[in-house]
Amino acid sequence: MIDSEGMMIESQYKMNLIKIGLKIAYYRKLQGMTQEELAEACDLSSGYISQLEAPNCFFCPSLKTLFKIAEVLGTTVSKLTDIED
Secondary structure, three states, X not given: OOOHHHHHXXXXXXXXXXXXXXXXXXXXXXXXXXXXXXXXXXXXXXXXHHHHHOOOOOOOOOHHHHHXXXXXXXXXXXXXXXXXX
């Protein structure tokens, strides 16, 4: 059984994953890239990128993947994971 504090933590975790996905989409669009182009440049599938960016999907990328995405997008992992702004 999950208590109310556990539910709040789970909810915040999901919101943070959504924010990371939205940041990936933001930086991708700044570069004028499609999901397919980002996927190809990162050696990932376009479906994987789609899952990361979906605001209704709670998909957690590995750090290795985040570093690869950040490099391709010309940004840093810290900017992708800065969920406070």
